[in-house]
Amino acid sequence: MTANLAGDVTMRYVDLRPEEPGEAVPVLLLHGFGTTFDMNWRATGWTQALADAGRRVLGPDLRGHGATDKPTDSGSYLPERFVADLVSMLDELGADRVDAVGYSMGARLAWELALRHPARVRSLVLGGFGPRDAFAGTDLSDPGSGDTPFDHVFRTVAALPGNDPAALAACARGQAARPFSADPPPVGAPVLLAAGARDTLAAGAEDLASHCGGTYVEIPGRDHANAVSSRAFKRSVVEFLGERAPARGPGTAPPVG
Amino acid sequence: MTELIERDDAATEPPTVELSMQQAINRALRVLLAEDPATLVFGEDVGALGGVFRVTDGLQKEFGDQRVFDTPLAESAIMGMAVGLAMNGWRPVPELQFDGFAYPAVDQIVNQVARMNYRTRGAAPMPITLRLPSFGGIQAPEHHGESLEALFAHTPGLKVAAPSDAAEAYSLLLQSVRSDDPVVYMEPKARYWDRGPVELREPTDPIGTSRIVRHGRHATLIAWGAMVHRCLKVAELAAEDGVDLEVLDLRWLKPIDAAGLAASVSRTRRAVVVHEAPLTAGLGAEVAALVTENCFRDLAAPVQRVTGFDVPYPAGPLEPQYLPTIDRVLFAVQRTLEY
Amino acid sequence: MAEENVTFTLPDLGEGLVEATVLEWQVAVGDRVERNAPLVEVETTKSAVVIPSPKEGRIVELHAAEDEVVAVGAPLVTFAVAADAPQAGIVGRVPTEEARPARRVRLRPPAD
Numbered sequence: 001m002t003a004n005l006a007g008d009v010t011m012r013y014v015d016l017r018p019e020e021p022g023e024a025v026p027v028l029l030l031h032g033f034g035t036t037f038d039m040n041w042r043a044t045g046w047t048q049a050l051a052d053a054g055r056r057v058l059g060p061d062l063r064g065h066g067a068t069d070k071p072t073d074s075g076s077y078l079p080e081r082f083v084a085d086l087v088s089m090l091d092e093l094g095a096d097r098v099d100a101v102g103y104s105m106g107a108r109l110a111w112e113l114a115l116r117h118p119a120r121v122r123s124l125v126l127g128g129f130g131p132r133d134a135f136a137g138t139d140l141s142d143p144g145s146g147d148t149p150f151d152h153v154f155r156t157v158a159a160l161p162g163n164d165p166a167a168l169a170a171c172a173r174g175q176a177a178r179p180f181s182a183d184p185p186p187v188g189a190p191v192l193l194a195a196g197a198r199d200t201l202a203a204g205a206e207d208l209a210s211h212c213g214g215t216y217v218e219i220p221g222r223d224h225a226n227a228v229s230s231r232a233f234k235r236s237v238v239e240f241l242g243e244r245a246p247a248r249g250p251g252t253a254p255p256v257g
Numbered sequence: 258m259t260e261l262i263e264r265d266d267a268a269t270e271p272p273t274v275e276l277s278m279q280q281a282i283n284r285a286l287r288v289l290l291a292e293d294p295a296t297l298v299f300g301e302d303v304g305a306l307g308g309v310f311r312v313t314d315g316l317q318k319e320f321g322d323q324r325v326f327d328t329p330l331a332e333s334a335i336m337g338m339a340v341g342l343a344m345n346g347w348r349p350v351p352e353l354q355f356d357g358f359a360y361p362a363v364d365q366i367v368n369q370v371a372r373m374n375y376r377t378r379g380a381a382p383m384p385i386t387l388r389l390p391s392f393g394g395i396q397a398p399e400h401h402g403e404s405l406e407a408l409f410a411h412t413p414g415l416k417v418a419a420p421s422d423a424a425e426a427y428s429l430l431l432q433s434v435r436s437d438d439p440v441v442y443m444e445p446k447a448r449y450w451d452r453g454p455v456e457l458r459e460p461t462d463p464i465g466t467s468r469i470v471r472h473g474r475h476a477t478l479i480a481w482g483a484m485v486h487r488c489l490k491v492a493e494l495a496a497e498d499g500v501d502l503e504v505l506d507l508r509w510l511k512p513i514d515a516a517g518l519a520a521s522v523s524r525t526r527r528a529v530v531v532h533e534a535p536l537t538a539g540l541g542a543e544v545a546a547l548v549t550e551n552c553f554r555d556l557a558a559p560v561q562r563v564t565g566f567d568v569p570y571p572a573g574p575l576e577p578q579y580l581p582t583i584d585r586v587l588f589a590v591q592r593t594l595e596y
Numbered sequence: 597m598a599e600e601n602v603t604f605t606l607p608d609l610g611e612g613l614v615e616a617t618v619l620e621w622q623v624a625v626g627d628r629v630e631r632n633a634p635l636v637e638v639e640t641t642k643s644a645v646v647i648p649s650p651k652e653g654r655i656v657e658l659h660a661a662e663d664e665v666v667a668v669g670a671p672l673v674t675f676a677v678a679a680d681a682p683q684a685g686i687v688g689r690v691p692t693e694e695a696r697p698a699r700r701v702r703l704r705p706p707a708d
Contacts, residue, residue: 045646229644395688498703587701
C-alpha cells in the first residue's frame, strides 16, 4: 500500500494479516538505515515467523528508503519527521497500539515513537542498537569517505539498487542532528534489546537494557549485518511479544520492565 | 522353408504407462531425440534446469548439451535460430517459456517460420515445432497465461496443436515434430500435472483430425487444451439432469477438422464451443462459422460460445472468474436446449 | 510411497552476487519440511536472507556446513520428494480440483 500521509512524502507500507489471526495488537517493523521493509524483514524470514505466530504485521519503507519518497534535505530526516510518518500510518490503519520492533536506525525510531507517543506502543524491541553515537568520527558532509563503522555501512547500502546516496547522506545528517539520549527512557512499554555478539554498532546495548529496566539478548556469533536473519533473534522476539500479548486488555497500562 | 520365429506378444504390444502430461511430453521428446540425430531441443532453462515445468528434465544429461541446450532470454533470437537451423537441415524443437513471451518472437514466427517454405518454393521447409506452454489456470503473473491460438491459426503456413491430456500430448508431439511443416504446439499448463494412461505407440489418427472424448446426443461441446477436461466435468453434471452431452476435443486448431465437427453436430444438432481466449475474433468464431456453413439445416439452435472475456488476461486471483466456469458452460447448453 | 531425490542449488540472490555464506541451517538431515518453510539462512556481502524451502519433502543431504561459502548454482540441499507428488513449476501453482464441482445451473432435456 502507499499513502500520502505526512503531506510532503508519499510512503509505501505493508499491512500483512495472518491467515489465522491470534493477537489483535499488530507488530510494527521498522527497518534499518539503507535497507527496506522487504530486505530487512521479509527476506530475512521475519514476516513469515510473525505470520506463523498469528501476528498482523505493519511496516513502512521509511522516508528516504525503498519505494517511499526520498527527499535530499537533512531536515526531512529528523527523528520527529519519521515519527510523524509512523503516527499518520498507524492512524490511517486504525492501529491504536502496536508492538514496535526496530533494527538499527529503526530501533532508534521505535524508541522515539515510544517516547513521544507512549500510548501507542505496548512493547518495544530494539535490535542491533546501542546508546553510543553511531556516527562517531564520520565526516557527515561526505559519509562513506572514511573508515568508521558507519562509513562501511554507508558504502554498502549506497551501492544497493534503488538507493539514492544523496538521500541517504541527508538521512544520516538528519539523524545525527538529534543525538540519541538514553534519558529519559520511554515509560509504559517493556523493552527487549537484542544484538549480535560481534555487533560493534550496538555496543552498550546491554547497559542500555539495564538502564531502562529491559531485557538483553545476545545473538551468538552474529554481527550487525547478519544478526537480523538469526532464528534465535526471531524466537526471542516472538516469545517476548507473546508473553505480553494475551493477558492484558486494551487500555490497561503494562508495568514498566 | 519355414522360419521359426518365437513371438512374444506381450513384448510387441506397446506398453501403456501412467504419466503426467509433463512426463508424457518428456517421453515423446526422448523418442524424437533418439530417432533423429537432427532433432534439437533448446530454449530458456530447458537444459541444465530441465525446464520451468520439468518438461525437459534429464534430456540434456541423456543427449548432451549439443542437442539440448539453454538459450539467452531472447524469444526472437530463439525462433530466429530455429529458422537458421531448419534451413541447414536440423529439426528444431524450441521452447518459448510462456505464451505471453511469444509476442517478442511473433516477427520470426509469422514473417519467417510460417513463410519460408512458400517463399523458397519448397527449397527451405521449416520442420520446426514450437513448444509453447499455454493458456491459464495456474494463477501465474501477467504474461504467463495467454491464449494465442487464434493468432497462429490465422497465420498461413503454421499448423497448431493443443493436446488435452497426457496421451494426446505424447502422440501429438510425435506428429508435430515429425511433420516437415512448422507446428505451434500449445501445452495446457493447467493440465501438466494431470496423470493418465499413455500408450507408447505410434500415432494413428492423421494430423488435422479431432476426437470424440465422450459420446452424447443432445449437444456437442467443442473445446481444446484444458477446456476439454472442464467440458467433461460439465457433461458429467449434465448427465445428472438427463442431458446427454458429446464432447469433441478439437486438438488440431489448424488445420481444423471441419468434417469431424460437422459429423458430430449434425447428430446432436446443437453446439457450444468453449475456449479460454477472449470472445471477439477468437477461434470459437471460426468453429461457429464452420459448423453453421456445414450443418445449417441440421442445427436446432445457434452455436453458442463460452470464452474468456474481452479484457487483458487478469491477475491470478481473478482467473477462476475469467476462465469459462462450469456454470457458464451449463448456461450456454441450456440456451441451446431451450432455443 | 516412491520417493525421488531432488537437489536444490543456491539460487541467484540478485544484485550480481555470486556466492553466499551459510549462516545457519534451519533443517537437519531427516527432517520433513513443508514448501516455503524456512530452510537456511545465508549471508551475502549485501545482506542476510532466509531461503524458504522450494519443495515439500524429507532432507537427505545438506551440501554445505555452516560458515561455508557456496557459489550460486552449487548444490545446497537434497530432498527426497514423493515421486508422484505434483511439483509446481517455478511460476504459478498446481491447480487443485474439487472432486465434485459446485454448480448452480440446472438443465432440462430438450423435448425433441
